[in-house]
Amino acid sequence: MNKNRSLPLFLSTATAYAFGFLLWMTATTIKECGGTVLALALATPPTTIPVAVLGATGRLGKETVGALLERGIPVRALVRPSSVEKLKQQQNQNELPGDGIGILDHPQVEIIEGELLDTPASGTYSDDTVLPSEELVECLTGCSVCIACYGATRKTKPSELLSWVLSTKSNDDEPDPSEDTDPIHPKQINYRSMLALGKACERINSSNNNNKDTTRIEHIVRITGKGEDPTGIFSVLLNGLGSFCKLWNYQGETVLRSKAFGGPNSGTNENEGSVGYTIVRPGVMVEDLKEDDLKPGQRRYLELKGNGGNDLPVTPVTRPQIAGLLAELAVGEAAGAGRRRRVTLAAMNVVAEDEAGASGSDLRDRIRGLASDSRSFPDSLVHEHKSATKRFFRRLAAAVAAVVVAAVSLLGKVVLG
Numbered sequence: 001m002n003k004n005r006s007l008p009l010f011l012s013t014a015t016a017y018a019f020g021f022l023l024w025m026t027a028t029t030i031k032e033c034g035g036t037v038l039a040l041a042l043a044t045p046p047t048t049i050p051v052a053v054l055g056a057t058g059r060l061g062k063e064t065v066g067a068l069l070e071r072g073i074p075v076r077a078l079v080r081p082s083s084v085e086k087l088k089q090q091q092n093q094n095e096l097p098g099d100g101i102g103i104l105d106h107p108q109v110e111i112i113e114g115e116l117l118d119t120p121a122s123g124t125y126s127d128d129t130v131l132p133s134e135e136l137v138e139c140l141t142g143c144s145v146c147i148a149c150y151g152a153t154r155k156t157k158p159s160e161l162l163s164w165v166l167s168t169k170s171n172d173d174e175p176d177p178s179e180d181t182d183p184i185h186p187k188q189i190n191y192r193s194m195l196a197l198g199k200a201c202e203r204i205n206s207s208n209n210n211n212k213d214t215t216r217i218e219h220i221v222r223i224t225g226k227g228e229d230p231t232g233i234f235s236v237l238l239n240g241l242g243s244f245c246k247l248w249n250y251q252g253e254t255v256l257r258s259k260a261f262g263g264p265n266s267g268t269n270e271n272e273g274s275v276g277y278t279i280v281r282p283g284v285m286v287e288d289l290k291e292d293d294l295k296p297g298q299r300r301y302l303e304l305k306g307n308g309g310n311d312l313p314v315t316p317v318t319r320p321q322i323a324g325l326l327a328e329l330a331v332g333e334a335a336g337a338g339r340r341r342r343v344t345l346a347a348m349n350v351v352a353e354d355e356a357g358a359s360g361s362d363l364r365d366r367i368r369g370l371a372s373d374s375r376s377f378p379d380s381l382v383h384e385h386k387s388a389t390k391r392f393f394r395r396l397a398a399a400v401a402a403v404v405v406a407a408v409s410l411l412g413k414v415v416l417g
């Protein structure tokens with residue numbers, strides 16, 4: 001970076017941080033004294049530092065961009081070139097909630113066209129060699145918070161399903177042939193993209209690059225899902241039909257918790273090297289919730305439970321609710337509220353009996369109250385997910401085959417007398 005520009009840039013970045021932090025603290029104090037409206041106005045930091053959003057074109061991503069803009073935060077979005085083309089051809093071009101402007105045209109949204117990963121010359125991806133695309137690095141540079149709300153959408157091919165069912169191999173963990181070569185496989189998108197994100201953060205935050213004139217990436221907010229129960233019916237079905245998307249989402253989480261992001265095993269000084277994270281495991285995401293099933297006096301609210309939140313039952317949550325949570329997390333982290341906190345949380349709707357005791361706190365209080373993960377999570381659930389899913393589909397195929405054989409023999413008896 002040009003040295004002549006570095007001092008003013010550093011000063012403006014530092015001022016924006018200081019001002020944002022001051023307002024966040026002021027807002028919090030006022031709110032505790034009951035000045036909710038004023039607090040809400042003040043709690044929106046005036047910083048012009050954009051939040052990087054990866055997956056902005058998805059249903060949750062679109063809501064998240066809208067929620068950030070609503071809070072006065074500019075957005076830098078990495079969008080695949082093919083999706084930019086698709087959006088250009090659409091009449092309403094993926095209108096954002098709120099002001100109804102398409103994501104490509106919004107003055108507060110900067111679009112960077114690119115893929116998440118660098119394409120390897122060999123055509124084969126591996127954990128050791130995977131790299132972020134230059135566009136991903138460009139998207140993150142100058143942001144302090146990144147919201148990663150993308151997820152692979154690849155469906156399992158019938159030939160892949162058939163190969164599991166007919167497999168006589170004793171080792172279910174063996175990779176499917178496309179696992180390391182297909183650029184849109186969840187192993188690349190949900191898992192290896194996290195390794196690449198770690199490398200991008202390291203590059204941006206490295207001491208060489210960080211002459212105090214570059215904004216550091218301080219925090220990653222990542223959306224995954226509950227994935228610690230490989231035998232659960234949702235896990236098995238989503239893994240079976242979606243190329244093991246849940247398994248690779250879980251493995252992506254482990255990257256965030258590991259040394260790739262300066263985690264507890266990295267040996268780095270927490271205040272120097274690490275990047276904070278909030279992993280959000282939402283319930284089943286829907287567009288709307290019916291309020292009809294609530295009894296008078298009952299209220300539904302979004303409960304947050306740290307340390308993975310495995311004991312919080314899965315319930316439907318709306319995308320606007322989760323987008324609001326992601327935006328609030330980004331605002332808080334950008335203002336330095338929970339900087340370098342390392343939290344894995346479940347976010348589910350729960351019903352409380354009365355308005356007063358409904359939550360005991362609002363969403364911002366619940367976010368502020370989150371503590372860094374303090375239990376150990378399994379490093380790998382590859383074996384558990386793969387064997388549970390393949391076993392389920394083998395049994396399903398055997399059951400279907402038995403029914404077909406029984407039906408054919410019955411038909412044969414009827415026809416032949």
Ligand SMILES: NC(=O)c1ccc[n+]([C@@H]2O[C@H](COP(=O)([O-])OP(=O)(O)OC[C@H]3O[C@@H](n4cnc5c(N)ncnc54)[C@H](OP(=O)(O)O)[C@@H]3O)[C@@H](O)[C@H]2O)c1
Pocket residue numbers: 054055056057058059060061079080083115116149150151152153183184189223224225226249281282283284285286
């Ligand atoms: N649906 C649920 O109930 C639920 C529950 C828990 C967690 N989740 C997680 O939340 C994520 C977001 O949900 P959603 O409803 O917003 O999904 P969605 O509408 O399908 O959006 C998927 C997003 O991921 C991006 N993406 C897909 N493949 C990609 C690739 N190969 N490279 C780069 N970007 C890619 C898409 O970009 P393009 O526009 O370029 O395709 C899009 O922005 C899910 O993927 C899942 O991991 C979902």
